Amino acid sequence: MPTNHPSICRGCHGGCAAWVTVDGGRVVRVRPRAGSPFNLGHMCVKGLSAPAMMAHPDRLTVPLKRVGERGQGCFEPVSWDEVMAAIAGRLDAFRRESGPHSVALGQGTGRPHYFHVIRFANTFGTPNWYEPGLANCFIPRITVSNLTYGGFVVGDYYGDTPPRTILFWGHNPLVSGPDGELAFPVKKALAAGARGIAVDPRRSETAQRCDLWLPIRPGTDAALALGMARAIIEEGWYDREFVAAQTLGFDELRAAVAHCTPAWTEERTGVPAGLMLEAARRYALDKPSILDWGVSLEQNPNCLQTVRAVAVLRGLTGNLDIPGGDVFGTELIGAYPVLRQALPPEAQALRLGAERFKLLGGFRAFMPSAHIPTLFGAMRTGQPYPVRALLLFGNNPLATVADSRMVLNSLKALELLVVADHFLTPTAALADYVLPAAMWPEMDGVIELPLVAPRAVFAHRQLAQTGQCRQIEAMLDDLAVRLGLPGAGEPLHDIFNARLRPAGVTFAELANGGMVMPPPTYRRFAEKGFRTPTRKVELFSKGLARLGYDPLPSYAPPPESPEASPETARDYPLILTTGARRSEYFHSDGRQIASLRARRPDPLAELGPATAAVRGISDGDWVRVQSPRGQVRMRARVTPDIMEGVASLDHGWWFPERGPGNFGELESAANVLTSAGPPYDPAFGSYQLRGLLCEVEKE
Incomplete structure (x- = not known):
């Protein structure tokens, strides 16, 4: 007789509360379980497909x-x-x-x-x-948060005060749902009236639900963040009381971003100056605001300072440790x-x-x-x-x-x-x-x-x-x-x-389905300060200075880019970005499962209509994407939901149905095109996975 058991889905690095049905020692069904604030009684197709994955005939079952x-x-x-x-x-x-x-x-x-x-x-x-992400995913954001405000922060989607503004920066949580910051609370916040701003070269699933989309040239996020910081300071949009009482290095930061005018920012990022200013104004003034940042910030050789440039925006606007803003966890x-x-x-x-x-x-x-x-x-x-x-x-x-x-x-x-x-x-x-x-x-x-x-x-x-x-x-x-x-x-x-x-x-x-979740606490800094050596939000980081790194955030163009390598750009005029998430797959997982593969059968290269037309490419064509390191085969998806001049490639592709020795791991893997070579970020050793150069040709 089937029995139902409470569990937590670990099919990705999220954690949805689930019911698991077991019959005859086999898992026959997975469905969402109510009671968790992280998935709100919902699950994605990856978790629901667990029984098919567990019972798949190709599954490894013996050493x-x-x-x-x-x-x-x-x-x-x-x-x-x-x-x-x-x-x-x-x-x-x-x-x-x-x-x-x-x-x-x-x-x-x-x-x-x-x-x-x-x-x-x-x-x-x-x-x-x-672990592949340590230099290029998550750890830089954790480290920078610790250095800047004394702890990692996440959006307060779970308290009684809803956010009014959510700035999604290089993040598509409606699909990726990482680390417990899952899609469902984000959807709930947007449905309740929060106004979204998306910084992304793609009009992603999350960006499509936002009021503002800032299509940014991949690899230039630090320039946009510094331009926003300057605007927030010079327009007087910063939280004067919080900055005066709780931050260190405001004057130094102001001097460091003085040259980052709207025109300077637009030239480097491709984001229209007026759009940048509106995004900065809303994030700073229409509070409480969440800054929901993602992995794309870390996948470049200027990783440390890119993450730092975005991190200081929270300190300037006082959107830290407040209800509906970005908050610390509990030990x-x-x-x-x-x-x-x-x-x-x-x-x-x-x-x-x-x-x-x-x-x-x-x-x-x-x-x-x-x-x-x-x-x-x-x-x-x-x-x-x-x-x-x-x-x-x-x-x-x-x-x-x-x-x-x-x-x-x-x-x-x-x-x-x-x-x-x-x-x-x-x-x-x-x-x-x-x-x-x-x-x-x-x-x-x-x-x-x-x-x-x-x-x-x-x-x-x-x-x-x-x-x-x-x-x-x-x-x-x-x-x-x-x-x-x-x-x-x-x-x-x-x-x-x-x-x-x-x-x-x-x-x-x-393990019987319980949860320990104490009530949230806010504004702990009012009594104890922040958990940095100075007890302040360090806009000027003394910790970085002691380690020999620049204590103030700065911009450097991607080393392989039109700005830094114009000769390479003549042969490879498009800007390459990789790593777009698909709801069916977790990195290279899941392509064996028939129901998932039917939804997403082929590796995609997304191109804007003008970019595709110049190359004679139509939606659905098979194309060759080339970089200085090699080429891969992809199916073109022509869409207005991507910045012109950018090619966005799915990652993690291989073809399990072909069998060992013929998996095609170099045929359509985006990482054939990416670089693990120098220059590296001086603090994390991060290398360039986005903002590289490429060309796309119809087969």
Whole structure:
């Protein structure tokens, strides 16, 4: 007889409350569950498709060992004991022969096992772990928020005071729904009368619901933010009381943006000056306002100062820690025990890229990690030292890391590649061992939402078992025990319960569908100030100055752009942006599922009507998109909802229906066109994924 169980969907890095129906040990249905302020009784098609994904005939259900040449996708099944013994033996040999730092770990964005991977890396003794977004997604915004106002902030969609203005900057939450900042509260706020402003080269699904759309030239966000800051200051739109009492460096910032006139801003960004001024006025004066920012700000070599330029707008307008504005989270539960102290100082000094990129891998980094281009370079070249093995957990770098050909050559150079995933991805097809990972209804977990600025905590429990699939934390614990690592064998539920102790609840209690969500608090700064060294919002960042970085935000054009590289622009006159989200897929996930693929069958390149007409391209044509690094094949979508002169490409594409050895991972992957090369952001090591140059031709 079917039974219904409360759970939390983890099909992306959101967290929708769900009902899961189990019949005969199989998940047969997922539907939204009421009671969570984050999804409001709704779910997206990814979460609803979980039963189809779990039962898909191509799903990995047993451990596999490679028996053919690397890349052919030829494997044979092996037992868990055999595969774990073999992997542990190889890791131990690398540890003894060339040091733990010769082993690296990688993982995908926002997965439930995130911190357990870091825990394993620390206890094994390697500083070289990565996640594709650390330099190019989220961590720069967290770090800049900590430096500027002493904590990460999110929009207050959940309190009693609704926002009046929402400035969506490089963010499309109606589709992407990240980190608990899901589409549904945003839709509710807009429906209740909040006026939206969208900064995006695409008139995205979110932008279509906004009053103002600012089509911006990709990679020039810092220029727009500095122009808005100047307008807010010079027009007197700033919050004089808040600025005087709660900020540091107003006069310095005013001087730094004096040259950023409306004409200067329009020339660099393509945003009409009048539109920029109207957006700045509304955000500053029609309060409370939320600044809902996204990943596009971080995907350029001027990452630090781009995020800083946007961040100071909150301080100038006083839209911080107020009802209906951008608010801090609450320390509801304990931190995950990643056992950072187990990693000795001499190992930390070996972290690839740490000495150069201090906010990515240094002591001030939010989650110190390796620099991906430097790490992959060490795999290929052995410099500055060899990286011989890579363990990947829920990560498909052939589709999701910049410069796909570089990634392919790096993976082929490894002595050992282990991949844990749900399906045999293009990356997994290169592996020596492939481990079948559990999906979210097959796992136990605890999640705080929104991430990093939490307002509530939930839990979910294992409800089903498919084949021999294991939770990734269990795989890591198995290896830790075999390798004799510190903390090995500590039960996962003990970790959960220790973390939940401050909330006064156990994992078992919370996993029955409960939620801990205390009432919000606001204006904490009035009594305690902000959690920065000066107790102020640091428009002039003393922390950055001490680290040797510019304490004031500034603009630099993308290194590959019409402004900075006009010779390249003659051959590649269009501006390339990548990473547009589609509701059917989570990065490279989901293309096996027939219902999802029917909705979104092909990789798309979006072009404006004039841009397409000049090239003889019609809607639906297959086209070749070329950059200085290569070319990919896409289907054209001709639409007025994109800035002319820009090509926006879907990312994460491969073709699982073709089978191993023929996945087409270099055929339509946007990252064939992107660059993992220098120049890099001096603080985070971020590289250019947007604002690059390209050309599009009809096939």
